[in-house]
Amino acid sequence: MKQSELFTKVLREAPKDEVSVNAQLLIRGGFIHKVMAGAYEYLPLGLRVLNNINQIIREEMNAIGGVELSMTALQDKQTWEKTNRWSDETVDVWFKSKLKSNADVGLGFTHEEPLTSLMKNYISSYRDLPVLVYQIQTKFRNELRAKSGIMRGREFLMKDLYSFCRSKEQHEEFYGKAKNAYLRIFERVGLGDRTFVTFASGGSFSKYSHEFQTLTEAGEDMIYLDRKKKIAVNKEVLSEEVISDLGLSKGDLEEVKAVEVGNIFSLGTRFSDAFNLNYIDEKGQSCPVIMGSYGIGPGRVMGTVVEIFHDDKGIIWPEAIAPYKYHLINIAKDPQSSESIYQTLLDKNYSVLYDQRDETAGVKFADSDLIGLPLRILVSDKTLKEDSVELKNRQTQETQLIKIKDLSKHLKK
């Protein structure tokens, strides 16, 4: 895309009330715009990053048998009263409103209840199980404070998968697969090295749940990490008993700040009991369905990536989620060579943003560093004298002079 066709421009300053680094850089780069604390619009560049993250998540969920659907934000009171989660005293993040009939409605902050209710139409026999469904859908949470940019929103996208299994064995087999799929997702988006499976509080069905915590000073959680074993424990469950239970030793644990980028949770029969979601087994016996839930916030992943991958000039996108891979920049007097390179890249389906604006080289370089595409292709009078372009890696800052005729050999899709 030509940069002039993008309506956004790099802004010199982020809003003064914006304290988080991720939102400051993303707003200045034209990726997002703040509507209110915790609610951000995704502008074209930001939406491309978000869609790339969503696509990686979708591929990994499909690979473990997940089937995609899309539920509603609007929730009715009756459904949530069955689990005692309608009351503002039990759940303090509801946004609530009323229909014209004066009936209460809420905006879904999660979807266990309506999904369990839905499954009563479809699950009746052991032959129907397992059922593994997910959505990438907007959640609403009326947070008291929302100061972490897109890392904690009042309105945000979430991938939530729910599993419905016939037995603890079937559940645990899938739970293990989901855990591995999550690790692959964080690896693919570029957070693999810094993301650790973290033991957190479970419930009556399972002693622990598992969080995926990414190390960053911007995180709101404190975890205790054994780097060698690649296991962490959330502060909220840390005790002598837990340490010994997990085969860890206190001396090996490092206290670090982290952000929870995902979590997986064994729900047992809590929801199926409340909704009488049962199945008939081979012997004709009625048994409750065993459930699990598995969440990732794509916006939080995006924010976390920015918190980690930036320098004083701007963002440094990992290739897999960058809005475009290449930033083609013309500063030559005659734009003809750039135009021709741009057309060739488009024809070959390369993902490229082309800065042909009438701006100084200094402005273009500064904008390009802030936007943070992985590779910059510079066309200047100097490079053209050698029939070349300069390829620069945003992360390593390494540059290479490459003959224009050889360019495609040096580029990757």
Added chain:
Amino acid sequence: MKQSELFTKVLREAPKDEVSVNAQLLIRGGFIHKVMAGAYEYLPLGLRVLNNINQIIREEMNAIGGVELSMTALQDKQTWEKTNRWSDETVDVWFKSKLKSNADVGLGFTHEEPLTSLMKNYISSYRDLPVLVYQIQTKFRNELRAKSGIMRGREFLMKDLYSFCRSKEQHEEFYGKAKNAYLRIFERVGLGDRTFVTFASGGSFSKYSHEFQTLTEAGEDMIYLDRKKKIAVNKEVLSEEVISDLGLSKGDLEEVKAVEVGNIFSLGTRFSDAFNLNYIDEKGQSCPVIMGSYGIGPGRVMGTVVEIFHDDKGIIWPEAIAPYKYHLINIAKDPQSSESIYQTLLDKNYSVLYDQRDETAGVKFADSDLIGLPLRILVSDKTLKEDSVELKNRQTQETQLIKIKDLSKHLKK
């Protein structure tokens, strides 16, 4: 996909309170599920249809220069007070709620206000115009009654494009392009023959707005159609003056029921005036930006298609938006041939749903007719005796016996 991997099943009955044909068929076929009147979950088959419609819309919006973004549902009071549209007396479909701070928030029923506000960051010169942006995003409207299934929702997806132009000429040029793009969309989703540009009430800037009305008894609008000229007038603006203004004659107009599947509207400077969204022209003069808005409800399109394309057995999907193109059905004793055909189709990237369930032929045929995929590939002991399968067109009911070795010649992507 194997039908057994889909958790949904064909239901014998739709909910008793569901009066619309589209919702009855879509619920029974496992495409959607009703949460409350006007709020439906999209199950895997339904989500595939919706995504196909979205993709067609997206392609046509990109083709006329639209750039995609995604705004928030949460709206703040201050922004909407600028146009006097916050008050429940001026806008009676708001869902409203409160932040913890007790500040008012609403759920967006449209997005002119926040988008005009956003553009103040990016539009300042004539060089910045035109700006053409769109989103495919969830709207909330607190409708008093919602009895038309997915054709009128309290929560529904909408594609809304907004244009920002420097002059009436630039605006009208784009408005014309958008009108043509809309006609292409309705043509591609299968509604072309029955969808007519309909003159409806305009505003202070433009005498008329344009609706795209699709003829169906399920529609909530009454329009007056000149079939020869392919032009209609909405009842709400019909008058002697309008008829003569449009060069129509009363005797040629047919009164028909229709559903508004899209509309386009010249907004003039109503919103740019309210937000002081101005640009500096070549002469250094400050001028207000001219705006337009362009909406289509993908769910309403889907509902309209079902209202029009069904018979007493079920839905008849147009190819372009069908969840899968082929329904492969095995009723042979030995499933080996079907399995092998399924694998071949998958390998060649055909879009196929495979019914290998342990059900009677009668159940499979009835389910297949209800789900309504365009082409059925039947594998039975009878067809296998002739090394063949039976290909049946859901719409024409025509069948053909085709040698398995020749199958791929008869199939289309």
